[in-house]
Structure formats: structure tokens, C-alpha cells
Amino acid sequence: xxxxxxxxxxxxxxxxxxxxxxxxxxxxxxxxxxxxxxxxxxxxxxxxxxxxxxxxxxxxxxxxxxxxxxxxxxxxxxxxxxxxxxxxxxxxxxxxxxxxxxxxxxxxxxxxxxxxxxxxxxxxxxxxxxxxxxxxxxxxxxxxxxxxxxxxxxxxxxxxxxxxxxxxxxxxxxxxxxxxxxxxxxxxxxxxxxxxxxxxxxxxxxxxxxxxxxxxxxxxxxxxxxxxxxxxxxxxxxxxxxxxxxxxxxxxxxxxxxxxxxxxxxxxxxxxxxxxxxxxxxxxxxxxxxxxxxxxxxxxxxxxxxxxxxxxxxxxxxxxxxxxxxxxxxxxxxxxxxxxxxxxxxxxxxxxxxxxxxxxxxxxxxxxxxxxxxxxxxxxxxxxxxxxxxxxxxxxxxxxxxxxxxxxxxxxxxxxxxxxxxxxxxxxxxxxxxxxxxxxxxxxxxxxxxxxxxxxxxxxxxxxxxxx
Numbered sequence: 001x002x003x004x005x006x007x008x009x010x011x012x013x014x015x016x017x018x019x020x021x022x023x024x025x026x027x028x029x030x031x032x033x034x035x036x037x038x039x040x041x042x043x044x045x046x047x048x049x050x051x052x053x054x055x056x057x058x059x060x061x062x063x064x065x066x067x068x069x070x071x072x073x074x075x076x077x078x079x080x081x082x083x084x085x086x087x088x089x090x091x092x093x094x095x096x097x098x099x100x101x102x103x104x105x106x107x108x109x110x111x112x113x114x115x116x117x118x119x120x121x122x123x124x125x126x127x128x129x130x131x132x133x134x135x136x137x138x139x140x141x142x143x144x145x146x147x148x149x150x151x152x153x154x155x156x157x158x159x160x161x162x163x164x165x166x167x168x169x170x171x172x173x174x175x176x177x178x179x180x181x182x183x184x185x186x187x188x189x190x191x192x193x194x195x196x197x198x199x200x201x202x203x204x205x206x207x208x209x210x211x212x213x214x215x216x217x218x219x220x221x222x223x224x225x226x227x228x229x230x231x232x233x234x235x236x237x238x239x240x241x242x243x244x245x246x247x248x249x250x251x252x253x254x255x256x257x258x259x260x261x262x263x264x265x266x267x268x269x270x271x272x273x274x275x276x277x278x279x280x281x282x283x284x285x286x287x288x289x290x291x292x293x294x295x296x297x298x299x300x301x302x303x304x305x306x307x308x309x310x311x312x313x314x315x316x317x318x319x320x321x322x323x324x325x326x327x328x329x330x331x332x333x334x335x336x337x338x339x340x341x342x343x344x345x346x347x348x349x350x351x352x353x354x355x356x357x358x359x360x361x362x363x364x365x366x367x368x369x370x371x372x373x374x375x376x377x378x379x380x381x382x383x384x385x386x387x388x389x390x391x392x393x394x395x396x397x398x399x400x401x402x403x404x405x406x407x408x409x410x411x412x413x414x415x416x417x418x419x420x421x422x423x424x425x426x427x428x429x430x431x432x433x434x435x436x437x438x439x440x441x442x443x444x445x446x447x448x449x450x451x452x453x454x455x456x457x458x459x460x461x462x463x464x465x466x467x468x
Contacts, residue, residue, distance in 0.1 A: 053124065054123065054124025054125075055084075055124070056083070056084050056085045056123040056124055057085045057086070057123070058085075058086065058087065058122065058123040059086075060085040060086050060152070061085065061086050061146060061147060061150055061151060061152040061153075062083070062085065062086035062087065062088055062094075062145065062146050062147045062150075062152065063083075063084045063085040063086060063144055063145070063146055063152045063155070063156055064081040064082060064083045064084060064086075064088055064121070064129070064144065064145040064146075065081060065082045065084060065142070065143075065144060065145075065156050066079045066080070066081055066096075066139065066140070066141055066142065066143045066144075066145060067080055067081070067082060067141065067142075068080040068141060068191060069139055069141060069190055069191060070190060070191060071136060071187050071190050072130075075106075075107075075130050075132065076130070076131070076132050076133050076134045077130075077131070077133050077134070077136060077138075077139045077190065078128055078129075078130050079128065079129045079130075079131075079139060079145070080111075080126070080127075080128055080129075081121070081126070081127065081128070081129050081145060082124075082125075082126045083121045083122060083123055083124065083125050083126075083127075084123070084124075084156060085123060085152070086123065086146075086147070086152075087120060087121065087122050087123065088105065088108055088120065088121040088129065088145070089105070089108065089119065089120045090105050090106070090107060090108040090119040090120065091104065091105060092104070092105050092147055092148075093105075093147065093148040093149065094129070094131065094145050094146065094147060094148060095145070095146050095147070095148040095151055096138065096139060096140075096143050096144070096145060097143060097144045097145075097146060097151070097152075097155045098140055098142075098143040098144070098155070099137075099138050099139070099140065099143065101133065101138040101139070102148045103131035103132065103133050104131060104132070105129060105130075105131060106130050106131055106132050107128075107129075107130040108120060108121055108127060108128070108129055108130075109127055109128055110125070110126070110127040110128070111126075111127065111128060115128055129145065136186045136187065136189060136190045137186070137189070139190075140193045141191065141193045142158070142193065143155075144156045162193055162194035162196070162214065163344075164194070164196045164212025164213055164214060164242070165212075165213070165214055165215055165241060165242070165273070165319060165323075165344070166212070166213045166214070166215055166216055166218075166219055166239045166240070166241060166319075166323050167210060167211065167212050167213070167239065167240050167241065167242060167256045167257060168210075168211055168213070168219055168236050168237055168238070168239045168240070169200060169202065169205070169208055169209070169210050169211070169236065169237035169257065169366070170197075170208055170209050170211050170223065170226070170234050170235075170236055171202065171205040171206060171207070171208030171209075171234065171235045171236075171237075172206075172208065172232060172233065172234060172235075173233045173234065173235055174233065175206045175207065177232055177233070178206075178207045178208070180230065180232060181208070181209065181226070181230075181232055181234070182199075182209070184226050184229075184230040184232060185197050185209060185211070185226070188222065188225060188226065192222070194213075194214050194218070195211065195212070195213065195218075195222060196211065196212035197209045197210065197211040197212070198210055200257070202365050202366050203364070203365060205235060205237075205366050208235075210256060210257055212242075212256070213239075215323070216239060216323050216324070219236075219239060223236055237366055238369055239323050239324070240256070240257060240258070240320070240369065240370060241272065241273055241319045241320045241323065242254060242255065242256050242273065243255040243261075243270050243271065243272050243273075243352070243370060244270070244271040244272075244347055245260075245261060245262050245267060245269075245270050245271075246267075246268045246269045246270070246271070247262050247266045247267060247268060248265075248266050248267075248268055249266065255270070255370070258354050258356075258365070258368035258369055258370050259365050259368065261354050261370065264405050269349050270349070270350060270352040270370075271347040271348060271349050271350070272318050272319070272320060272347065272348065272350045272352060273318070273319045273320075273344065273345070273346075273347055274316050274317065274318055274319065274345045274346055274347070274348055275316070275317060275318075275319050275322065275342040275343060275344055275345050276301075276314065276315075276316060276342060276343050276344075276345045277293075277298070277314070277315045277316070277317050277322070277340060277341070277342040278312065278313070278314055278340070278341045278342070279293075279312070279313045279314075279315070279330070279338060279339070279340050280306070280310060280311070280312050280313075280338065280339050280340075281310070281311055281313065281334050281337065281338035281339075282309055282310060282311075282334065282337050282338075283305070283308070283309055283310065283311050285333065285334040285335075285337070285338065286303075286311055286313075288333045288334070289313065289330065289333065289334065289338065290313075292326075292329055292330060292333055293313075293315050293317065296317055296318070296321035296322065296326060297317065297318055297321055297372065298315040298316065298317040298321070299315060299316045299317075300313070300314070300315055301314035301315060301316060302314050316345060317342075318348075318350065318372075319344075320370075320371075322342065327340060350372065351372060351373045351374075352370055352371065352372055352373065353370070353371065353372075353373050353376050353404050353405075354368060354369070354370050354404070355368065355369055355370075355371055355376050355379055355380050355383075355402055355403070355404060355409075356368045356402070356403050356404075357380075357383055357384070357387070357400070357401070357402055357403075358399070358400070358401040358402075358403055359387075359391075359398060359399075359400060360398050360399060361399065361401070363403075367383060367387075376404055376409060377409050377410065379402075380402025380403075380404075380409045380410040381402065381409075381410040383402055383410075384400045384401065384402050384410045384411060384412045385412060387400045387412070388400055388412040388413075388414055391414055393414055393415060393416060397413055397414065397415060397416045398413070398414040398416075399411060399412075399413050399414075400412045400413070400414060
């Protein structure tokens, strides 16, 4: 360990980077790293003296940043903090400024790499803090810790509440796993403060949670972690974005799921979020990229040639149009050469409608979706065709309908199972056969009035994977 070896692949580049930090020349760094014993000491001394010390005011009220945390089943939430101003001592009463939660600093220490109890943390030091708080939501990554009764006037800059962009419902396939799912989401949110969730109930799927994610990739990661780390079998509803509904009463209502949409009699307009999209693509694929974006209701901003072979395109696109397969389509149409980035823009009024799916004239909330009016028929037709194939035949005819309000836009019928009631008739008058058929028809009609449509769980999973 007496010799410091720079990366063999690029020693000159590594030396330049280290020299930039230390303020010396690359030749001096290489000379120091090539030495043993005394050279190592000189290099470490140079690092200590030339790197700036942590800033902060040791006499100011305590301000410590919570940059990570985890849950211990015996000790509660363990916070990793960096003290920016002041000092943190064990036994003091601390306050978390974002949640206004107060607790006693039961243990304070540093990691080397295991927890080592020191009883205090000074300005610029990094360590851990245990308060005994068991409620996970009370401590958030990015929060500021201060002393209760001697609080700092302002929290550390940069902390903002995460704003979810995509919403989806997560339901356990086994209703008994609801509490396990709640505990798993609480623990997962401890080190992923961007995850937002609230309990919701579906007549079709039972009890679950409406979760908010930063994007589709974030949703897939959270779902995969819940299934792998907590051994849960989940059904996820189709992703949707947050809309704003303007009502006749002058109120603006946030809509995170189709069930939150106000009644059509009260609804004046719906606003949907738009994003600014930047696409960089080879010039030979400009036409196919433009065609893709225009099919997703995109509005072109500008186009810049970065080189004769590469173009940068700027568009404004509804967020709902890119959360599904937009990126996959972009990669497919450009043979993988295009890249994309986007950022939230503004809300704009759009002609949106809620498409409900009815089974035996009963709406199934899990299949409802908010789509643009021009794509409502396509979505409704695709859903009824898919459900007609997935739902097994019942003892009575089951109409599968897609509706906008009270107007049916698409319909399919799942034919009933039928017993051969004419099997025992080997002749005789035709009225006898007609009487048996009419009796069967009447029985089917009564059964349809009181019967329940049984939809297997795998049918829900397969149907909800359909993208509008």
C-alpha cells in the first residue's frame, strides 16, 4: 500500500484531473505517485493542505442536511446527515424543518465504515443521527435538522417537494397482502422521497394504492423492487398523468385517476400537462421523427443542425403521449440512434374525455382512462376486443361496452355457455322444442339481471397492459 498507482488505461488524464484538484502540475503528481513511503506522505499532505476545508459557521444555529436514511426495526429511522452550520450534540432536542417534527437526538456518531458513536458532530462533518422516530414519513431526504427552541431562521436551500408526473394504481393480487404492501411502500419511500402514494379502493381489484412517480422508468423500478424485495405479486393499472379539471363552481380540481374526474354536468374544461422535448437524431431520420411526434399531438418549436449529419429538434408534447411507448417508438424508427430529453412545461386546455368500460352494463373502474377525444374510439375498440378474448364465457351473454358518459362508442358480446336442452327430443311437434328453448332463454334473462361477471386476475393483468 506504499505505492499509489494511477489508472493504467489513462495515467496522463488521471494525473491532469488530480493536478487540477491539488493545484499542481501533472508531472508533479506522477512524480509523487511513483515514489514510495515519503512520496505518499507528500501526496496526502498536499491533498490536506490544498483542498478547501468545509464551509459553514460554527457559531450559527444548527443546520444539518439529511442526505440519506434507512429503517432499523429496533431503532427506527437512521438519518445520514452533513452538518453545514453549528454543532449537533447527543441528547439535544432537534427539529426537522420540512415536517415540523421534534425528537431527541438519542445517538450521534460517524461511520468508519460501521457506526461509531461520538456523541457530537461539528461543522462540516458527516455522520448519522438516531432519534427513535418510527414513522417513516416524518423524516425526508433533503430536510434540514436544527435545534428545537433555537431553530435556524431558514432551511438549507435546494429542498423542494418532489412533484410526481405519472400515476398508477398498485393492487395486490391477494387481498390479504394489502398491509404488507403498505409496509413495503413506507420502507421504500424512506430512501425514495419522490414516491407518493395514497390508499384507494377499486370494485374490481379491491384495496390498493394510487402511487405517483417521476416517470415511467421510476414506476417500473418501484414495482420491480416491491415484487423482488418484499415478495409481492402486484397488478398495476394503466399509467396516467395529473390533470386539472375546471368546474362550473369556479373550482379547479386535481385529477390523478379517471375516478377523480368531476361529473360531466359540472365539468367545463380539462387541462393537461405539456413537456418540452429535445430530440437529437441523424438527419436521415428527420421525416420519420416528425411523423411520430405529430401523431402524438406534438407542436414543433425549432430545428437546429448541430452538424451536417445530426439535428436537434424541439417540441412541445402532452405528457400523456410520451409516458407509454414514445421512447421505444423513437428508438425503433431511428434504429437506436436518436436520443431524447424532456422537462415539464405548462398546463394547457385540451379536448379530453373519460372512456369507461362496462361489463354487463356495470362500469369497471380499473379499465377507465382519460384520453384525447380523437383517440377515444381507438382506445374503446381495442379494450372491448381485448376483453372479449380474455374474459371466459359465463352462463349468460355479457355485453362489453366502451362509453363516453352515456354514449356507447364500441361494443362486443361474450356469448353464454349453453346446455343442449333439445338433446332429449327425438321428434314430436316443433312446439315442444320451441317451449324448451323459450324456457332456457327466460332463465338466461333472469340470470343476467342478478348475475355477476367473473373476471380472472390474469385477464386484468393482460388487459391493463394494453396501451391506448
